[in-house]
Amino acid sequence: MNPAEKGTKTTRRFSLLDESKGLFKSKFYDSYFMNEFGKIETARSERYGSSYSIVILHVDRFKDDKPMQDKGEILEFIKKLVGAILEVVRTCDVVGMVEDKRIIIILPQTDYFGSLITIRKLAKALEFITTKGEPYASIIFSQATFPRDANGFGELVGVALKRVTEKKDSPWEKHNLKDKLFWEIVESLSGIGTDSSEYSTFDMDVSEEEDETLLDRINEVIIRDIKRSPQKKGILFMGVQSIRPELPVKKLVASLGTTATKTFLIGAGDEEETTQADSITTISLKDRRIRETLFTFFLNEDVSYGIICREAWGGSHHCFHTSDPYLVEGLVMKFQMDYSLQEQL
Amino acid sequence: MVENTILLALKDIRELETVSGKLMDKGYGLVTAGDGARVMEQCLKNTPSFIIVDLELPVINGEKLFKILTNNPNTSNVPFLFLSDRDEEVEGFRIGKDIFLKRPYKPEELVEKLKQSLLLTQEGMSSIGTKEIEGSLSQMSLADLLQILHLNKKEGELKITSGGSAGTVYIKDGNIYNAAVDQIEKEKALFRLLRWKEGTFAFHPKPVHCPQRIRSTTGNLLMEGMRQIDELEKAKHLYPAETALLKTRVDTSTLPKGLKPIIYEILFLLDFYPGTADLVGHCSSPDYEVYSTILNLKNRGIIGEVKKAKKGKALSKELVTPTQAIKIKEKIISRWADMLNVNFGKIFIASASPEISKNFFYACKGLPGFIINPKIASSHNANEGYIGEMGALKLYGGLDVVFFSVPTSRSMGPLLKAFSTNLIGLVLLWDERSSEEIPHLVDTKKNLLSRRRIPVLHIYGGGRELDRERTASFKKALKLKHDEPLFTFKGDDEVIVKIFRSFFDQLMKEDYVISGAFVL
Numbered sequence: 001m002n003p004a005e006k007g008t009k010t011t012r013r014f015s016l017l018d019e020s021k022g023l024f025k026s027k028f029y030d031s032y033f034m035n036e037f038g039k040i041e042t043a044r045s046e047r048y049g050s051s052y053s054i055v056i057l058h059v060d061r062f063k064d065d066k067p068m069q070d071k072g073e074i075l076e077f078i079k080k081l082v083g084a085i086l087e088v089v090r091t092c093d094v095v096g097m098v099e100d101k102r103i104i105i106i107l108p109q110t111d112y113f114g115s116l117i118t119i120r121k122l123a124k125a126l127e128f129i130t131t132k133g134e135p136y137a138s139i140i141f142s143q144a145t146f147p148r149d150a151n152g153f154g155e156l157v158g159v160a161l162k163r164v165t166e167k168k169d170s171p172w173e174k175h176n177l178k179d180k181l182f183w184e185i186v187e188s189l190s191g192i193g194t195d196s197s198e199y200s201t202f203d204m205d206v207s208e209e210e211d212e213t214l215l216d217r218i219n220e221v222i223i224r225d226i227k228r229s230p231q232k233k234g235i236l237f238m239g240v241q242s243i244r245p246e247l248p249v250k251k252l253v254a255s256l257g258t259t260a261t262k263t264f265l266i267g268a269g270d271e272e273e274t275t276q277a278d279s280i281t282t283i284s285l286k287d288r289r290i291r292e293t294l295f296t297f298f299l300n301e302d303v304s305y306g307i308i309c310r311e312a313w314g315g316s317h318h319c320f321h322t323s324d325p326y327l328v329e330g331l332v333m334k335f336q337m338d339y340s341l342q343e344q345l
Numbered sequence: 346m347v348e349n350t351i352l353l354a355l356k357d358i359r360e361l362e363t364v365s366g367k368l369m370d371k372g373y374g375l376v377t378a379g380d381g382a383r384v385m386e387q388c389l390k391n392t393p394s395f396i397i398v399d400l401e402l403p404v405i406n407g408e409k410l411f412k413i414l415t416n417n418p419n420t421s422n423v424p425f426l427f428l429s430d431r432d433e434e435v436e437g438f439r440i441g442k443d444i445f446l447k448r449p450y451k452p453e454e455l456v457e458k459l460k461q462s463l464l465l466t467q468e469g470m471s472s473i474g475t476k477e478i479e480g481s482l483s484q485m486s487l488a489d490l491l492q493i494l495h496l497n498k499k500e501g502e503l504k505i506t507s508g509g510s511a512g513t514v515y516i517k518d519g520n521i522y523n524a525a526v527d528q529i530e531k532e533k534a535l536f537r538l539l540r541w542k543e544g545t546f547a548f549h550p551k552p553v554h555c556p557q558r559i560r561s562t563t564g565n566l567l568m569e570g571m572r573q574i575d576e577l578e579k580a581k582h583l584y585p586a587e588t589a590l591l592k593t594r595v596d597t598s599t600l601p602k603g604l605k606p607i608i609y610e611i612l613f614l615l616d617f618y619p620g621t622a623d624l625v626g627h628c629s630s631p632d633y634e635v636y637s638t639i640l641n642l643k644n645r646g647i648i649g650e651v652k653k654a655k656k657g658k659a660l661s662k663e664l665v666t667p668t669q670a671i672k673i674k675e676k677i678i679s680r681w682a683d684m685l686n687v688n689f690g691k692i693f694i695a696s697a698s699p700e701i702s703k704n705f706f707y708a709c710k711g712l713p714g715f716i717i718n719p720k721i722a723s724s725h726n727a728n729e730g731y732i733g734e735m736g737a738l739k740l741y742g743g744l745d746v747v748f749f750s751v752p753t754s755r756s757m758g759p760l761l762k763a764f765s766t767n768l769i770g771l772v773l774l775w776d777e778r779s780s781e782e783i784p785h786l787v788d789t790k791k792n793l794l795s796r797r798r799i800p801v802l803h804i805y806g807g808g809r810e811l812d813r814e815r816t817a818s819f820k821k822a823l824k825l826k827h828d829e830p831l832f833t834f835k836g837d838d839e840v841i842v843k844i845f846r847s848f849f850d851q852l853m854k855e856d857y858v859i860s861g862a863f864v865l
Contacts, residue, residue, distance in 0.1 A: 199759055217733055
């Protein structure tokens with residue numbers, strides 16, 4: 001049994017799947033149909049060399065973690081959920097039940113980033129239903145893309161379900177960061193002391209005698225990574241204290257040429273301004289906190305990496321870095337939201 | 346869209362009717378718009394041959410439209426005719442291409458100017474779009490040719506061949522964007538090409554998408570190039586011969602900071618490429634600058650010539666056969682649908698000390714097809730723990746095996762996970778002095794192997810053979826099985842080739858699961 005389902009065991013006394021027929025809108029399908037459609041979509045994507053994605057919505061827990069035994073209440077909730085989902089998705093997307101408390105959406109002709117955008121849209125649309133003014137139910141979104149993640153539909157669902165568990169273990173969910181503002185998240189992350197393979201903290205020297213800092217080297221690694229596969233879609237945010245023409249990172253990014261990675265250079269400036277040149281968008285923000293922070297967020301189909309370094313005593317910086325894709329994506333999303341930047345991936 | 350479609354956008358309807366009547370009489374295809382947004386929409390649908398625009402157009406004014414459309418690759422070459430009630434300066438106005446007319450004007454005058462401009466554009470386009478310029482360098486030098494292309498604001502690739510060599514100059518709007526010959530790029534490549542007196546050239550007009558690597562203006566660039574060529578010829582007799590072998594005569598770590606970066610680069614590369622021609626070829630600066638710096642260093646006694654090459658066994662020319670290279674590539678793409686885009690595999694190098702890592706890379710210079718990352722050559726950080734690409738092995742079929750140096754500190758774990766795309770192997774390096782760091786190496790190995798199965802090379806770089814007892818002790822510390830190999834690396838022999846042969850054999854034989862990335 002999936003550990004994610006602990007505590008909700010009692011809900012299995014009845015099956016939502018059995019009830020789904022006829023109770024929901026006609027565009028909401030059962031797992032048999034979804035499975036068949038998924039197989040066809042796989043064959044179609046294979047034939048045309050395209051990709052498609054699936055998104056899984058896992059209803060993790062209800063208010064106060066208490067197991068919901070009221071069938072009517074659960075059904076009412078799921079119905080509202082499905083209704084809201086159907087409002088958000090495109091006409092070509094197919095929504096259905098995969099098993100109890102798990103809704104699946106098949107997104108034809110959608111790549112990894114497309115599925116992330118769909119998740120963002122869904123999260124926004126479902127905010128009211130899931131909170132009802134107070135935390136009512138927690139939904140975990142996960143995704144998988146064909147052929148990037150799996151060779152068939154069943155395998156793809158398996159990957160997406162595995163990611164539900166992974167996401168639950170991610171600091172993004174564990175520390176409830178989704179309800180915080182960008183700088184609150186930065187504050188929380190700087191305090192995490194764990195050294196794991198996904199996230200850890202360390203101190204970095206930024207003395208003037210050093211030709212380049214660890215962050216400069218990491219940025220260079222990222223740029224080389226993009227150069228090696230320029231056709232790969234990605235998004236890169238590089239936060240510098242202030243944008244100056246002679247900034248090494250600016251030259252580094254300028255060497256990128258035409259790539260499928262959207263690159264943003266962010267720094268503190270007196271006036272809010274945005275300039276665009278070739279592959280870089282330079283964003284100048286009037287914020288003291290930007291001046292005291294260095295950060296890089298990089299997300300593409302294969303790499304997810306985020307580092308945030310804040311000024312500390314004695315010319316050193318206290319840094320937090322992570323390779324957790326949910327956290328990196330969350331940081332990008334929060335940054336875009338809090339600074340009213342275009343929400344894009 | 347019919348040929349010569351004019352997009353006419355005027356705010357005054359009567360003026361729009363008059364001008365459109367005249368244009369249609371002359372047989373031009375016409376699309377009209379009353380505001381800037383409509384112009385944008387029309388341009389997105391079909392690119393017009395010419396845009397006539399009122400500077401005071403509603404929604405998006407004429408100047409703003411001009412700025413947007415000239416920045417769009419699809420419409421950047423479309424000429425504009427601006428109409429205004431007063432004399433105004435239009436930012437970015439292209440003399441010879443765009444036209445400005447102040448009201449009042451005669452519609453006939455407008456049509457005539459438009460006709461002339463279209464004729465000029467089409468003549469230009471025909472020479473750009475379909476024809477090639479071909480010729481011999483003995484009849485027209487490359488410098489002359491580049492000036493002509495510059496004056497005519499051409500865009501495309503200029504291919505030059507001489508003997509068995511070939512080079513390309515990338516030109517956009519008449520400006521030199523980049524040049525390439527063999528593995529060399531930028532000014533260095535251009536100045537080399539300028540020295541070619543014999544050979545052929547062919548200009549292929551096409552859109553150039555490569556990044557702009559050369560920033561100087563064409564005039565300055567050619568002047569500087571010709572000056573460097575003259576200087577190089579004049580002082581040729583003073584420079585070491587191309588075949589001469591060079592050697593550093595001082596401890597480079599004692600050199601002060603703040604010298605010209607080219608000096609550090611030359612001294613670093615010298616360890617890898619003692620041959621003058623090799624050294625000059627691998628240094629990122631233009632040849633003249635490298636030769637004159639070598640001469641300067643030689644005169645100061647920092648480097649000197651070595652009379653004879655060290656006698657040693659020649660290393661085998663091939664590390665892996667073409668068939669093996671293809672198999673390696675197949676291994677890397679085994680889980681990738683996007684076969685065409687897989688052009689590299691990565692080997693992580695985890696070292697217990699920066700010094701041993703450096704020695705290892707010095708030894709790798711002997712591997713056939715090994716290229717050091719020039720960034721390391723020009724930085725002062727080679728002695729420190731480096732993160733990132735140290736070098737790459739170029740294998741048959743355009744496959745690079747990238748040697749990627751990784752930190753072993755536990756707090757750097759996220760870096761390992763994030764940058765493990767196309768990971769095909771791991772090398773662990775340590776020596777006697779750094780043996781207390783072995784637990785960190787074991788942690789790194791454990792961290793990576795918990796996610797994927799890859800061949801791991803355990804290399805002791807202590808410079809001496811290990812006795813049975815010491816071997817057993819290291820194997821225990823590294824948590825190796827009794828029959829798992831432990832290599833000993835002495836720095837300057839063929840062992841390194843054997844080690845990598847063994848690695849590639851292992852990679853091909855065993856069913857290693859190589860995925861493009863960690864499962865998110």
